[in-house]
Amino acid sequence: MAWKACVLSLLVLSLCASVAFVAPQTSGTTSRNGVLESARGQRQVIISQDARQFAPPSSTSSAGSFSLFCRLSAAAACAVIASSARKQQRAEKVVVRIFPSRAMHRQKTMRRLEPYGEIPAWSRKPLLKKRLVQPWRKRPVRRLSPFGRYLYERSRVRCHYNINVRQLTKYVLRAFKEGRKHPIDHLMAILESRIDNFCWRVGIAPTMAAARFMVRENHIQIRSERVSHDYKDPEWVTVNTPSHLLKLGDEIRVRPKPRSQGLAKRHQDEDGPVEVPSHLEWDRENLIGRYNDLCDSQEVGITVNEDHLISKFLGPQGVRQRHIRWFEGTTIPIEKIYNGGRIRPTPENILNMKRGFGLNARGYKRPPCLWGRKKNPLNNPWEYGSKVKV
Template sequence: MSRYTGPRLKVMRALGTELPGLSRKSLGDRNYPPGQHGQRPKRKSDFGVKLIEKQKLRFNYGLTESQIQRLFREAKRSKAPTGDKLLELLESRLDNFVFRAGFAPTTIAARQLVRHKHVLLNGRSVNIPSIRIRPGDTIVLTEKGRKIPCAAESLVEPALSRPEWLSFDEAACKATVTRLPDASEVPFPVEIQHVVEYYAVRI
């Protein structure tokens, strides 16, 4: 399954949640599903509830279904609780680090910066958004990257406040990982147990 490239606000309305990694837009008064019958109350099935929680992760982090399944398998093999480990793995992606550091307005924009080699990881040019970050890792934008409008605007006004698991040096425009992200620091509401139950019968 390929990555979603359609209307982002429509996705957030369907899921009933604002996803900062997907879009900076707010649901505002339209906090109901899109479509002709969106404002009518609709009872969700148990499967529907679990699917929504899984889709929140997929769209916020901009992953394909196969990528999330691969991370779930890795989380399941861990000694830590599967749900918490899955969230840690998602938050530990390089493109998410670029976004949470305030270098890009969304995770999608952060992936583009990484893909086009505008991000230096520990002083080296990289172009793989899925690289796993570790404590002590640092990122900076290249001179060319800092001149990109979306990056320049995001540095002035980040989409989210920077999390406690990274430190930011404004003078050097450098972000450093101080510790691994915690599951409680995910910037949107998600019932991770529903995600675990969704995949438990499918993987």
């Protein structure tokens, strides 16, 4: 819009200049016979007497004033253009201040979470400390509650492995299955078996976000271990899912393309030699590795406080676990809807049926296996009926 206004102003100024500095016509007018017309001559004399004070200057003075006017108009146009450029520059500065960079966001996250432990895979740049101009004006830090400490610990794990809360909850539910003695160790082993974490641990990606980018851009391939019933060796498969969990014996390599190989080698040269954990193998020259075993609890990429992490996962406000009961002495689960709606023959229900607990109780105190008649409950699991499963 600024350049349109400048062009319009220049056109108007040039038009005014052309109208103002038109050369005057000659005052001598004669008829065909060489005699001046009387009426026209009188009118010309009157006009010349009235407009004597507004008479145009000579040719030299008119040319000088015209050049001066052109210079002034050009200076005005330059001033308009400069002002528009300054406004545009100020607008760009304001936009830069409104939208902070990604590096600033990572620094804020590190400044908030690193007092409770490092986040190695979040950023390879060091934390920049703020200089307090007036240290005496710093506000005292409140004492953190156990729930707040759990939130910080969960955020550290989430930022390190570059996952969201929903993914972390899914891994927690898998780690807290029946028969797990140390669920946090199993949780960390699951997180360490992700394909993007493998790329970061062997050094072909500087951060977990860069490892996710490499997987998403089809730079990584895997090959599963051959099984006895396979009639041929498995082939290399390109993986573009960062949450892919590796199995024991899987081989991982960088895709044999110039772009993929160059990206991985550049990252290796920038970071230098990396300490690879014992359960992984990696060849820096050929860019190929292997996943041999689960990660040991002492070699996890991030230090985790188990007490704060497990307290909320196991508490009444923790994750909702699936309650599965098995028939005694078997691995067959007892389904929720049993015998068309009868009570399930779980150990506690059978014990209540034998002892007769809750026969005289009312309301929610009566167990579900004793609802109905007092002496012969209607939903007895020992009664035989039509085995209909809804």
